[in-house]
Amino acid sequence: MLDATHPASLPARPGVGYKPQHYSAIMADPGPLGWLEIHAENYMGDGGRPIAQLRHLAERFPISVHGVGLSIGAEGDLDKDHLARLKHLVSWLNPASFSEHLAWSTHDSHFFNDLLPLPYTPKTLDRVAAHINEVQDTVGRRMLLENPSSYLAFAESTLSETDFLRELTQRTGCGLLLDVNNVFVSATNLKTSPQAYIENFALDAVGEIHLGGHDEDEDETGAPLLIDSHGKAVVDPVWALLDYTLAKSGPKPLLIEWDTDVPEWPVLAEEITRADKALSLVTA
Amino acid sequence: MSVTQAQFRTAMLDPNAAVPDGIVNPDGAQASKRFNVYRNNVAVSLSDALEAAFPVVRKLVGDEFFRAMAGVYLRKHPPKSPLMMFYGDAMPQFLRRFEPAKSVPYLPDIAAAELALRHAYHAADATPAPPDALGAIAPDALMGTRLRIAPAVQTVTSNFPIHAIYRANTQSDAPKPVMQAEAVLITRSGFDPDIHPINAAAAKAISLLQNGQTLGEAIATADDTLDLGSVLGLLLAQGAITEIY
Numbered sequence: 199m200l201d202a203t204h205p206a207s208l209p210a211r212p213g214v215g216y217k218p219q220h221y222s223a224i225m226a227d228p229g230p231l232g233w234l235e236i237h238a239e240n241y242m243g244d245g246g247r248p249i250a251q252l253r254h255l256a257e258r259f260p261i262s263v264h265g266v267g268l269s270i271g272a273e274g275d276l277d278k279d280h281l282a283r284l285k286h287l288v289s290w291l292n293p294a295s296f297s298e299h300l301a302w303s304t305h306d307s308h309f310f311n312d313l314l315p316l317p318y319t320p321k322t323l324d325r326v327a328a329h330i331n332e333v334q335d336t337v338g339r340r341m342l343l344e345n346p347s348s349y350l351a352f353a354e355s356t357l358s359e360t361d362f363l364r365e366l367t368q369r370t371g372c373g374l375l376l377d378v379n380n381v382f383v384s385a386t387n388l389k390t391s392p393q394a395y396i397e398n399f400a401l402d403a404v405g406e407i408h409l410g411g412h413d414e415d416e417d418e419t420g421a422p423l424l425i426d427s428h429g430k431a432v433v434d435p436v437w438a439l440l441d442y443t444l445a446k447s448g449p450k451p452l453l454i455e456w457d458t459d460v461p462e463w464p465v466l467a468e469e470i471t472r473a474d475k476a477l478s479l480v481t482a
Numbered sequence: 483m484s485v486t487q488a489q490f491r492t493a494m495l496d497p498n499a500a501v502p503d504g505i506v507n508p509d510g511a512q513a514s515k516r517f518n519v520y521r522n523n524v525a526v527s528l529s530d531a532l533e534a535a536f537p538v539v540r541k542l543v544g545d546e547f548f549r550a551m552a553g554v555y556l557r558k559h560p561p562k563s564p565l566m567m568f569y570g571d572a573m574p575q576f577l578r579r580f581e582p583a584k585s586v587p588y589l590p591d592i593a594a595a596e597l598a599l600r601h602a603y604h605a606a607d608a609t610p611a612p613p614d615a616l617g618a619i620a621p622d623a624l625m626g627t628r629l630r631i632a633p634a635v636q637t638v639t640s641n642f643p644i645h646a647i648y649r650a651n652t653q654s655d656a657p658k659p660v661m662q663a664e665a666v667l668i669t670r671s672g673f674d675p676d677i678h679p680i681n682a683a684a685a686k687a688i689s690l691l692q693n694g695q696t697l698g699e700a701i702a703t704a705d706d707t708l709d710l711g712s713v714l715g716l717l718l719a720q721g722a723i724t725e726i727y
Contacts, residue, residue, distance in 0.1 A: 239564050243604030244633065247673035250607075267564025273487045280564055305491045308560040311531065312523040314490065350516040353504045354484045387516070389508040417507060417515045425519055 208233050208260055208294045208406060208451035210481070212473035214466055215264075215428075215455045221251060223463035225258070230474040233294065235262040235453050241291075242283045252291065260294035262406065262453070263287060267309060270329045270343070271302035271316040281336050288337050295406060295451070297342035297375045298333070300326065300363065317352035318362040323369075330370040342405045344375035347412075347426035348384040359384075360398035367403040374400060376450075377408035378443055382436050383424040392439050401447040409440060409473065410455035429458035432469060437476065444480045452477060494520050495557050528556040528569070535570045536596050538651045539577075539589060551580065567604055570597060588642035595644055595666055595677065598636035602668045602675035605634035610671070610721030616714060619726065625698030629691050630725035631717070634670035637685040639663075645679035669720035678716060683708035688717070 211232025216224075224231065234255055241252050255261065267280060288296055301313035316322050334341055345363060357365075363374055376399060385392035411430030415423045432454070444450065454469045485504045493499040494517075507513040529552040533540055540548040559572045574597065577583050577590040610632065619627055638644065645666050646659035665685035667678045680688075687700040687708055701710055717723050 239566065242565055243567060244606035246604050246607065246634075246670070248604070250673065269564075277563070283565075302487060303564070305487045307562060308491075309562065309564045310491070310494070310524045311527045311561060311564075311566060312520060314487075314494075314520060316487075317484065319484075349519045350513040351506050351508060352485060353506050353510070387508070417513070419507070419509075419511075421507070423516060423519070 208262055210449035210451055210477065212470045212477065213262065213451055213453045214470060215453065215457060216255065217456075217460050218248070218251060219460065220463045220466070221255075224255075228259075229467055229470060231259075231470055233260040233262060233451065235264050235455075238263050238265040238284060238287055238296075239267045241287060256291060256293075261291060262295040262297065262451075263291065263293040265296070265298040266313070267303060267311075268298045268333065269302045269304035269309075270298055270333065271300060271314075271322070271326055272304055272329075273302070273325070274305065276329055276332055277304060277307075281333065284333075285337050288339065295342060296337065296339060297344060297406065299344045299346060300359075300366075301346050313346055315346060315348060315350065315352070318355040318357040318359060320356070323357065323362060323365055327366055327369045330366060330372050334370065334372065340371060340373060342373040342375040344377055344408065345380050345399075346384070347377075347380040347387075347424075349387050349423065349425070351388060358398065360395060360400070364400040364403075367400055372403075373405040374403045375406045375408060376401075376404045376443065376447075377410070378440050379408065379410045379412060379432065379436050379455075380426060382439055383412050383426050386422050386424050389421070393442060396439070396443050396446065401443075404447055404450055406451045406453060407440070407443065407447075408453045408455055409436060409469075410457075427458055428455050430456075431465070432472075437472065440476055441479065444476060449477050449481050493517070494524060495560075497521055525553065525556065528561070529553065531566050531569045532556070532573075535600060536573065536593055538596055538648055539573075539593050541651050542586060542589060542592065542647075543583065547582070551583065554580070567600065573597065588640065588644060588647060591638060591640035591642060591644045592647060594638045594640075595648055595668070598638050598666075598668050599675045599677065602634040602636055602670045603673075605632075605670065608632040608634070608721075608724045611718070611723045611726055613718050615723070615726050616718065625696060625701070627697050628694055628727055629697075629717075629723050630727065631688070631692045632670070632722050632724050634668070634675065635688070635692065635717075635722045636668040637665060637680070637688050638668075639665040639682050639685045645677065648677060667716065667722075669717075669722045671721040676720065678720070680713070680716070681707055684713045687713055 209232045213233040216234040381392050381395050409432045410428045413425040413427045417423045452473045485502045489502045501514045501517040532552045561569045574590040574594040641663050643659040643664045645664045649656040665680045667680045690700040
């Protein structure tokens with residue numbers, strides 16, 4: 199049953215990755231903030247403050263549940279216990295959106311707490327599609343799948359990432375979460391064009407856009423190596439790539455992600471205001 | 483040429499291992515520094531999780547020792563589930579066998595107390611029985627009474643003064659620990675867990691009550707260091723009893 203007080207999908211407004219230290223500031227003055235995203239795994243305890251806070255927040259804001267631990271790209275089977283926890287969270291919270299990553303993080307029952315890459319081949323496509331079907335069947339709703347940040351390539355890949363993702367939407371009916379910072383990071387690291395990536399992306403399937411900051415490094419050849427750290431402000435070229443994307447896609451729910459070295463609320467509020475301006479450029 | 487996830491995992495956890503063939507940079511050449519991004523992300527994120535989970539252990543051994551110890555722990559005990567809130571469950575056992583930490587013999591018990599605090603923080607909410615609930619039981623029925631204990635309640639026993647050590651490392655005005663065996667009771671009446679000093683007999687009685695034994699059974703196995711009245715008083719005052727039956 200959908201809760202009548204909440205929209206069934208996220209509004210095309212700015213959202214933010216929720217951090218408990220910002221609870222009071224958000225409740226006091228959300229500004230243009232239209233929704234909140236939580237990491238699913240942080241709300242899988244049995245009770246206490248995290249769950250109580252989430253219940254309060256959900257009375258006021260549409261919530262996006264963003265999983266970081268499902269390991270959809272794993273060679274092995276999905277973790278049934280984890281799927282059951284996800285189903286439980288989604289059923290009591292009834293979030294406006296549920297998303298996960300095109301990545302793996304678990305192998306041989308060990309979880310590595312990072313989003314690890316996979317090659318793009320017909321074989322991995324079959325496997326990821328089967329996992330997405332299993333997730334959607336179990337959780338009972340459509341999910342969004344996020345494009346990763348890439349630091350390296352697999353010689354065995356035969357499909358482009360954009361084709362791989364498009365094919366997944368067609369086979370499973372899932373939607374996509376387009377992380378524009380990840381596009382910029384991957385394109386820089388793999389010496390490809392971020393604009394070409396956006397042009398080839400299945401924008402019709404996009405249910406949410408992510409923006410975040412990255413760190414800058416170099417590989418051993420001196421080539422730039424950008425690292426998706428979520429620990430800084432969004433850089434200007436990524437804002438420009440967002441404008442480029444929104445001009446093609448139209449307005450979308452737009453998330454500011456800041457997960458490490460999390461600043462005081464006013465710094466995030468500035469990013470939210472900038473996201474709101476970017477949306478206003480494409481909102482009739 | 484295909485790279486299995488087993489190969490990726492093995493190379494990722496071993497900084498001295500070669501990067502698997504088939505992982506390349508955009509020019510098709512070997513990509514070891516790029517692969518190191520994953521090595522670093524995994525080690526740093528798991529180490530950060532352990533730092534957040536065991537602040538008193540870290541304070542006792544210092545940052546440098548803790549980082550080195552975490553590096554060993556995370557390779558020996560990678561998380562078994564994506565619930566990072568409970569990562570570090572094997573820390574007390576690990577520290578008991580970790581040779582460089584042998585000179586701090588109370589470290590495993592402090593780690594156990596910090597783990598218990600974290601489990602208490604995330605435990606299910608519970609409605610406490612009223613503080614005078616035991617008074618309503620007829621005296622001759624008391625020994626056959628059982629208590630339902632709130633899910634947040636935990637006990638940790640030690641041969642060392644773990645409550646005093648915990649306090650001395652979390653409060654500025656705490657007295658210096660005196661060498662003696664101590665146990666701790668962890669309760670949660672609101673959202674933040676509290677840690678109370680108790681003795682080993684009290685910890686044992688609370689465990690028996692948690693397992694559904696009667697008050698009479700809890701007393702029967704205890705020695706004369708058990709003051710059941712004050713244990714029950716503490717549990718009631720902290721909202722740690724949810725039902726008397």
